[in-house]
Amino acid sequence: MPEKKTFKITHNRNWCKNCGICVAVCPKKVYEIDRNDRHAIINPQDCIGCQMCVEHCPDFALTVEEVKNE
Amino acid sequence: MSNDNRFELRMTGSGGQGLILGSIILAEAAIMEGKIVTQSQVYGAEARGGTTKAELVISNKHIAYPKVTDPDLLAAVTNEGLRQYGGGISRKTEVVIDSSAMSTPDFLNEENCRGLLALPIRSTLISRFRSELGLNIALLGIIEGLTAIVDVETLRKAVAMHIKKQFLDLNMKALDLGMEMVEAQAKTGIRI
Amino acid sequence: MRPDFLRSERLPNIWCPGCGNGxxxxALLEAIDQLQLDPDKVVLVSGIGCSSRAPAYTAFDNVHTLHGRAIPVATGIKLANPDLTVIVVTGDGDGSAIGGNHLIHAARRDVDITVVVFNNYNYGMTGGQASPLTPSTSITTTTPNGNLDRPFDLVKLAAGAGATYAARSGIYFTRHLIDHLKKAITHDGFSLVDAVAQCPTYFGRFNKKGSAGQMVTSQKDWMVLKSVAEKRTPEELVGKIIIGEFVNIERRTPASAGAPKEQA
Amino acid sequence: MSEMRVLMQGNEAVAEGAIAAGVRFYAGYPITPSSEIAEIMAKRMPQVGGTFMQMEDEIASIMAIVGASMAGKKVLTATSGPGFSLMQEGLGYACMVEAPIVILDSMRYGPSTGMATKVSQMDLMQTRWGTHGDHWVIVLSPASVEESYQLTMRAVNLAEKYRNPVIVLSDETISHLREPIDTSIPKAVVDRRLPTEKAGYLPYKTDETLVPTIANVGTGFRTSFTGLVHGESGFQTANGHVAEALVERLRDKLFNNLDDIIQFETDRVEDADILFMSFGITARGVSEAVESLRSHGRKAGSLRFVTLFPFDDDRVRKAAGNARTIVVPELNSGQLVLLVKRVFGDSRKVVPMNKINGDLISPQEILSFIREENL
Known part of the structure; x- marks a missing residue:
């Protein structure tokens, strides 16, 4: 059974406008807009690296990279 | 030509007769002889079928005002051209008309022009060459015959520069015809 | 996407939260990256409007022109230096209203430039007025009772004018969009991509389209791939927008001694 | 005769002057009386390795030459009043992005479509104030076919040198006039200054010349152009201080170099008691009138504006000598005269002489005017 891949999500707080598109497009509910209307990464462990959030972020605020385990 | 060496020519007729080209050819000839020229014309839709006017100023020195103000020679080949652009002449102005296509203008007299030379230009062209082609060049021949403004050979060179080879022979003959008509004016021309 | 394609010092961008322009x-930067174009030879030219601010966030030569006038400037650049990849970034208003005449003539001439229309169905920068691509009955600030006019089909317009490449895509389908941008850029001749995006601030709000996220994901519901649409009946396609490649033909360059390409 | 003279039409001289200065891109739209320039360029550009584009309108024409200029070409477009009106937004843009472009406006009779085949000088103020916002252009005014050649060449060189639009303000008469021109006129070619250092390159950083270098697009400088107010980086700002500095610099880059830009042609100004101030074709009637007045013992003189804008009051005052009467003949209802009156106030008698029927002002008309007005 292949080992589950893990991904590192980088979020640029300065560029993010908390629009919530990443929340809408993420198939794994990794993100949410919190009670303060702020972008939050709540389930990073569930990320499958599909890049949907990266490609749909209008503000270039997200990158998702695979973490290579040695 | 007046004493300041300025010669002013106005030609008028209808668009397509090649009067503008005629004025350009004479301008080229004058330049070849080291003279200064300004050539102009009325422009626009009316130049293509309607009444047209071509003007040429030739001088031995710099020409400041480029348009004709007091023509030495007015050559008209249509009644409408003469009517529209025949004003602004003076006792200095020799007027040439094509008597075979125009009625003798009653408004010209000894008081308002230097003289009127009525020559049957088109009918002579047709009888000689069966064509009106070369009307503009025949007119140049008449102007040359009257003024000797440039050397005839220079004028021939300028004609050759601008007329296509297949029509050159006819046009050279038309040029000669124009000059002949002036020489023969005592017999055929009507002068006032 | 190569991060050095962005002028990071100019970010964050000026667009509203949830704007589709970004x-x-x-996708455009990703397409340029995937095509491995020499970034020194890419020029982005834009007009006026929200989308036309896009080139200034990129690290390429960028020319922000006047409202509607990006295409003639791009034409001048391309003809002056045919080695360059010249991409026009325009909006639906900029590109099809005030710049509509330039658009059809560039298509007719088949100038080898790519026009990417950031289509959000309204004028965003001036406050959400109707554009020539605003759908009929839609509410905008200049159609408060619903748009009485019919919109252009931009792809058909370009095709009718002689464009040799025309495609439509939507921002939900990013891979599809990137793919068609790549085809458009590499196409020899005039190419246009109608990139349907969202304006949540005006068009979305006035027409009750939901949040930015909903506007993005809803494209799944009202956009149909061309290959799928071909198997559907007209009734099934009512209210749908078809995305895909509509024109991709070889350009026919008239043999002209004066054409700069031949001279080079 | 040592020089070689050929008969040339004004519009042809413009095209050949532009080519001599290195113009290799022309975009235009047909309009009387400038159309021959486009026709000649359509033939000539491919012969010299350049590009000719017939655009869909004058708006596209000016924007296409701006684009080609950004890509490094020397450029020209030609038009007449109705087309020049359409070019105004592009003219303002070219001022703002500092694109070297040359526009020839052959004035026909206006306003609106007016009389397409008749001459006027009605676009004078439009060259200076036609586009919105404070901006500065150079306007040159030829009075002959030969000068059409020379000034178009000079216009291209000034445009490149100062990174600024230059307008050659001709008219229907000069456009269609044929005169001999001296083909041995020396060709002068000035090239734009290009940047050398890519690292830290700022598109609008200037030295004491106040004229920034231009990185042609596609040369690796990753430059930036915008019609929005911009600082040295070339990117938009709403900072009032930056805006003020930019608009001041756009003025000063020209006004610090007026000796280089401004040319007058004067004739016997020194002892003149009556001085004519004119431009373009009108100056040729003036020239003969002055000659005639002098031959009748009248101390007449002439000042012709070869450069119309920038218009420098001090230089005009100095060039005008001491004539107590200044007559300003022009083919409009009074445009140049406004500037002349600004210069002299009530210190001289400034008399407008206007003709607006589509014909030139002849020397005889000037002489009659002097008589009738008891000048």
Whole structure:
């Protein structure tokens, strides 16, 4: 059974406008807009690296990279 | 030509007769002889079928005002051209008309022009060459015959520069015809 | 997407939260990256409007022109230096209203430039007025009772004018969008991509389209791939927008001694 | 005769002057009386390795030459009043992005479509104030076919040198006039200054010349152009201080170099008691009138504006000598005269002489005017 891949999500707080598109497009509910209307990464462990959030972020605020385990 | 060496020519007729080209050819000839020229014309839709006017100023020195103000020679080949652009002449102005296509203008007299030379230009062209082609060049021949403004050979060179080879022979003959008509004016021309 | 394609010092961008322009720009930069174009030879030219600010966030030569006038400037650049990849970034208003005449003539001439229309169905920068691509009955600030006019089909317009490449895509389908941008850029001749994006601030709000996220994901519901649409009946396609490649033909360059390409 | 003279039409001289200065891109739209320039360029550009584009309108024409200029070409477009009106937004843009472009406006009779085949000088103020916002252009005014050649060449060189639009303000008469021109006129070619250092390159950083270098697009400088107010980086700002500095610099880059830009042609100004101030074709009637007045013992003189804008009051005052009467003949209802009156106030008698029927002002008309007005 292949080992589950893990991904590192980088979020640029300065560029993010908390629009919530990443929340809408993420198939794994990794993100949410919190009670303060702020972008939050709540389930990073569930990320499958599909890049949907990266490609749909209008503000270039997200990158998702695979973490290579040695 | 007046004493300041300025010669002013106005030609008028209808668009397509090649009067503008005629004025350009004479301008080229004058330049070849080291003279200064300004050539102009009325422009626009009316130049293509309607009444047209071509003007040429030739001088031995710099020409400041480029348009004709007091023509030495007015050559008209249509009644409408003469009517529209025949004003602004003076006792200095020799007027040439094509008597075979125009009625003798009653408004010209000894008081308002230097003289009127009525020559049957088109009918002579047709009888000689069966064509009106070369009307503009025949007119140049008449102007040359009257003024000797440039050397005839220079004028021939300028004609050759601008007329296509297949029509050159006819046009050279038309040029000669124009000059002949002036020489023969005592017999055929009507002068006032 | 290569991060050095962005002028990071100019970010964050001026667009509203949830604006689709950044998504189209992201796809465009990704397409340029995937095509491995020499970044020194890429010029982005834009007009006026929200989308036309996009080139200034990129690290390429960028020319922000006047409202509607990006295409003639791009034409001048391309003809002056045919080695360059010249991409026009325009909006639906900029490109099809005030710049509509330039658009059809560039298509007719088949100038080898790519026009990417950031289509959000309204004028965003001036406050959400109707554009020539605003759908009929839609509410905008200049159609408060619903748009009485019919919109252009931009792809058909370009095709009718002689464009040799025309495609439509939506920002939800980013891979599809990138793919068609790549085809458009590499196409020899005039190419246009109608990139349907969202304006949540005006068009979305006035027409009750939901949040930015909903506007993005809803494209799944009202956009149909051309290959799928071909198997559907007209009734099934009512209210749908078809995305895909509509024109991709070889350009026919008239043999002209004066054409700069031949001279080079 | 040592020089070689050929008969040339004004519009042809413009095209050949532009080519001599290195113009290799022309975009235009047909309009009387400038159309021959486009026709000649359509033939000539491919012969010299350049590009000719017939655009869909004058708006596209000016924007296409701006684009080609950004890509490094020397450029020209030609038009007449109705087209020049359409070019105004592009003219303002070219001022703002500092694109070297040359526009020839052959004045026909206006306003609106007016009389397409008749001459006027009605676009004078439009060259200076046609586009919105404070901006500065150079306007040159030829009075002959030969000068059409020379000034178009000079216009291209000034445009490149100062990174600024230059307008050659001709008219229907000069456009269609044929005169001999001296083909041995020396060709002068000035090239734009290009940047050398890519690292830290700022598109609008200037030295004491106040004229920034231009990185042609596609040369690796990753430059930036915008019609929005911009600082040295070339990117938009709403900072009032930056805006003020930019608009001041756009003025000063020209006004610090007026000796280089401004040319007058004067004739016997020194002892003149009556001085004519004119431009373009009108100056040729003036020239003969002055000659005639002098031959009748009248101390007449002439000042012709070869450069119309920038218009420098001090230089005009100095060039005008001491004539107590200044007559300003022009083919409009009074445009140049406004500037002349600004210069002299009530210190001289400034008399407008206007003709607006589509014909030139002849020397005889000037002489009659002097008589009738008891000048």
């Amino acid at each position: 998504i189209v720009l992201h």
